[in-house]
Amino acid sequence: MSRKQPYERIDRDVARRYDVLGRIGRGCYGVVFEVQAKDVALDYQRYAMKKILYAYTNSSDAQKTYREISYLMEFGHHENIVQVHDVLCSADDRHVYIVMQLADSDLRRAIKNRCLREIHRPLIA
Incomplete structure (x- = not known):
């Protein structure tokens, strides 16, 4: 049985609200999971949950x-920006979880697959 890496561990309070379905990706500042809400009122909706590691280590990271x-x-109402559903802090206030709309793809994948066209340039510049 393999032990989870620290960045893959989910805070107990967060785990009470969301089931982790899998890891979507990982970057310098955190990891993104696909999660499913446990709340029947949310119709067990699926989301992307970004865990920002050590969000308050210094003033620059906190900012x-x-x-x-x-x-x-502020801009989540725009059709090209994911909507935030929830923001949670870990019990020890070291990590922040941003629960947001689950997108079909991401910019990195689009660039890697070379599927961006000239018409997309104004949307990402």
């Missing part, structure tokens, strides 16, 4: 985390 959440919340 970056705050800025990302603020921008997503």
Whole structure:
């Protein structure tokens, strides 16, 4: 039986609300999971959940985390930006979880597969 890496562990309070279905990806600042809400009122909806690791290690990381959440919340009504469903902090306040709309693809995959065209340029520039 393999032990989960620290970045793959989910806080107990978060695990009470969401089932982790799998890992979507990982980057410098965190990991993204596909999750499913446990709440019947949410119709057991699936989401992407970004776990930002050590979000408050220093003022720069804290500011970056705050800025990302603020921008997503402010512009989430736009059709090309994922909508934030929930924001949670770990019990020890070291990590932040952003639960957001699950997208079919991501920009990295689109660039890697070379499926972007000139018409897409204004959307990402």
